[in-house]
Amino acid sequence: MKIETKCLHEGYHPKNTEPRVVPIVQSTTYVYDSTNDIADVFNDPTKSLIYSRFENPTVMAVEEKIAALEGGVAAMATSSGQAASLCSILNLCSAGDSFISTGTIYGGTVNLFAVTLKKLGIECIFVDADASEEEIQKAFKPNTKAVFGETLANPALSVLDIEKFAKLAHQNNVPLIVDNTFPTPILCRPIEHGADIVVHSTSKYMDGHAVQVGGVIIDSGNFDWTNGKFPEFTEPDESYHGTVYTKDYGKLAYIVKARMQLMRDFGCYPSANSAFLLNLGLETLAVRMKQYCENAMKVAEYLEASDKVVSVNYPGLKSNKYYDLAKKYMPDGCSGVITFTIKGGKENAVKFMDSLNLASNVVHVADIRTCVLHPASSTHRQLTDEQLKAAGIDGGMIRFSCGLENIDDIIEDIAQALEKI
Numbered sequence: 217m218k219i220e221t222k223c224l225h226e227g228y229h230p231k232n233t234e235p236r237v238v239p240i241v242q243s244t245t246y247v248y249d250s251t252n253d254i255a256d257v258f259n260d261p262t263k264s265l266i267y268s269r270f271e272n273p274t275v276m277a278v279e280e281k282i283a284a285l286e287g288g289v290a291a292m293a294t295s296s297g298q299a300a301s302l303c304s305i306l307n308l309c310s311a312g313d314s315f316i317s318t319g320t321i322y323g324g325t326v327n328l329f330a331v332t333l334k335k336l337g338i339e340c341i342f343v344d345a346d347a348s349e350e351e352i353q354k355a356f357k358p359n360t361k362a363v364f365g366e367t368l369a370n371p372a373l374s375v376l377d378i379e380k381f382a383k384l385a386h387q388n389n390v391p392l393i394v395d396n397t398f399p400t401p402i403l404c405r406p407i408e409h410g411a412d413i414v415v416h417s418t419s420k421y422m423d424g425h426a427v428q429v430g431g432v433i434i435d436s437g438n439f440d441w442t443n444g445k446f447p448e449f450t451e452p453d454e455s456y457h458g459t460v461y462t463k464d465y466g467k468l469a470y471i472v473k474a475r476m477q478l479m480r481d482f483g484c485y486p487s488a489n490s491a492f493l494l495n496l497g498l499e500t501l502a503v504r505m506k507q508y509c510e511n512a513m514k515v516a517e518y519l520e521a522s523d524k525v526v527s528v529n530y531p532g533l534k535s536n537k538y539y540d541l542a543k544k545y546m547p548d549g550c551s552g553v554i555t556f557t558i559k560g561g562k563e564n565a566v567k568f569m570d571s572l573n574l575a576s577n578v579v580h581v582a583d584i585r586t587c588v589l590h591p592a593s594s595t596h597r598q599l600t601d602e603q604l605k606a607a608g609i610d611g612g613m614i615r616f617s618c619g620l621e622n623i624d625d626i627i628e629d630i631a632q633a634l635e636k637i
């Protein structure tokens with residue numbers, strides 16, 4: 217199946233007289249004929265269902281669909297993108313371990329890695345995504361357990377050289393985890409470029425309609441957990457009747473371990489209702505992504521030609537420093553998110569934002585409706601002008617998330633707002 221077809225048909229295969237659309241199984245629990253049947257399921261949780269804190273048929277249909285879209289062997293959904301990033305690391309690192317992450321990633325993930333995981337005794341070493349292989353190599357330590365990066369960073373829009381990071385990770389016997397939220401598997405499939413694990417905030421394009429907060433972790437099944445660095449995969453798990461994940465589950469080891477250790481204990485699993493809504497978004501993902509890219513390219517070109525704009529950051533533009541990497545990893549387009557800087561700093565940016573009629577001012581991004589955010593007044597509000605500069609955020613910078621309205625209406629809205637400054 218081609219990817220457009222997978223969006224519609226993967227994950228749910230109804231049999232004779234069953235519902236055409238994946239049903240919402242609104243049940244916390246499942247019935248067994250005998251105590252022995254329950255014991256069997258506990259012995260091998262992949263055989264049937266135990267409890268909706270970590271598995272549910274509606275959610276699992278979506279997990280299977282997303283695994284197929286990314287080209288992985290299995291997936292585990294989470295109740296947010298943050299939970300997906302957290303579990304992707306905790307499945308590999310314990311107190312005393314470290315991992316490497318590129319610095320240009322979503323601010324919430326920076327806080328999770330630099331502050332919260334630090335409190336749990338896990339060290340994150342940040343590296344510049346554009347650094348040389350030699351420089352990145354210096355960040356590896358004997359206790360390094362993973363490398364993390366964002367395909368298309370929010371909001372920096374830098375493009376990750378996935379093959380470079382996969383090569384370095386593998387030379388050091390650890391997996392590469394890639395947050396692929398902005399491109400989605402329609403525009404980039406990191407596993408095809410050597411990534412081992414992919415995470416998403418499904419709250420963004422995958423859902424697309426701003427109706428559910430969610431996340432997902434997908435495993436490629438390609439990483440060799442028996443290389444000596446990951447004893448939790450190869451030694452009996454006393455918390456789960458002595459299971460040895462690599463021996464008992466083979467290529468499914470990473471996801472079964474995440475489900476039976478982390479999801480069982482944390483319970484950050486999505487509801488069946490949320491998964492149902494996410495599935496509706498996924499069904500049209502391929503069509504939507506193409507249109508987001510087309511609209512964003514036109515907006516980026518329009519803004520670049522405006523004398524009221526200092527600079528436009530969109531990797532699809534030839535002038536962009538990531539243009540070549542974008543062409544390699546996202547040949548069909550770079551999603552709908554653009555950042556640009558208005559002449560006249562914060563005052564003019566605010567005036568522009570407040571003059572928009574069609575685009576709404578929201579903290580969200582990657583929605584079906586065009587939306588904007590002024591980082592200096594919102595997500596980075598607490599920073600002084602100097603701190604903003606150090607964080608690479610100009611007071612005049614705006615994050616513009618192109619929706620699926622007619623492009624003429626989007627550009628007309630931008631034009632009239634630029635006129636006001």
Ligand code: PLP
Pocket residue numbers: 296297298299301322324325366370395397398416417418419429430431
């Ligand atoms: N990863 C990226 C790239 C994001 O942009 C976000 C949120 O904006 C997250 C992860 C966190 O996702 P969520 O808001 O679903 O927890």
